[in-house]
Amino acid sequence: MYQLIYISEKSRHFELEDIPRILHIARINNELLNVSGLLLDLPEHFIQVLEGTQNNVESIFTKISDDIRHCNIRCIYKQTVMLQEFGDWSMGxxxxxxxxxxxxxxxxxxxxxxxxxxxxIQIDSLKLLLKSLNPTSKTY
Ligand SMILES: Cc1cc2nc3c(=O)[nH]c(=O)nc-3n(C[C@H](O)[C@H](O)[C@H](O)COP(=O)(O)O)c2cc1C
Known part of the structure; x- marks a missing residue:
């Protein structure tokens, strides 16, 4: 299992109506490739985690990187992990x-x-934050 997290900035090409379009295509494509993850929609940025086989995650990330609706895309984490952590979502x-x-x-x-x-430690904290958003995960 391979995880990738990136941060990007919404570009001037992005409009609010893009969110359902992005989620629609993401859920179709990611399910086909068995990639799961989460998209965090911030006022001016996106943070997204993708999880799956390295090839599939990288191929989806290549497409995402070419998308003009966001810019300054910075991959902040890529790592092989033992356990699937975001498997409940095709794209949360x-x-x-x-x-x-x-x-x-x-x-x-x-x-x-x-x-x-x-x-x-900051990356681990970010991952914990993202994981805590999973509706099926317990909160204490
Ligand atoms: C912030 C953001 C997140 C995206 N996430 C995904 C994703 O997880 N999976 C995906 O296939 N496309 C995602 N997209 C859309 C891709 O950039 C691209 O439009 C899409 O993959 C094209 O799919 P197609 O080749 O099937 O037409 C995202 C786009 C943006 C702007």
Whole structure:
């Protein structure tokens, strides 16, 4: 299992109506390639995690990188992992979570997007944040 996390900036080509279009195509393509993940929709940025085989994740990421609706795409993490962590979603979307959770998440995630470099602990924290959004995961 291979995971990739990137941060990007919404470009001037992006419009609100793109979200359902992106989710539609993502859920079709990702399911075909057995890739799962989560898309975090921030006011000016996206954070997305993709998980699957390395080939499939890389091929989807290549397409995503060519998309003019976002720019300054920075892959901040790619790693082979032992366990599938985002398998419940073909493409989870932050906008479909409850409002309180979204607001907390946006607040925390906005701190990350401003960073230029990431320590391992920061990446682990980001992954925990993303994982905690899974509706089936327990919160304590
Ligand atoms: C922020 C963002 C996230 C995206 N995520 C995915 C994704 O997870 N999977 C996917 O196939 N396309 C995703 N897309 C869309 C791709 O950039 C591209 O439009 C699409 O893969 C083209 O699919 P097609 O070759 O089947 O027409 C995303 C686009 C943006 C802007």
């Amino acid at each position: 979307f932050s906008g479909e979570l409850n409002l309180e959770v979204i607001q907390d998440t946006i607040h925390i995630a906005n701190e990350f997007v401003r960073k230029q470099t990431f320590t391992n």
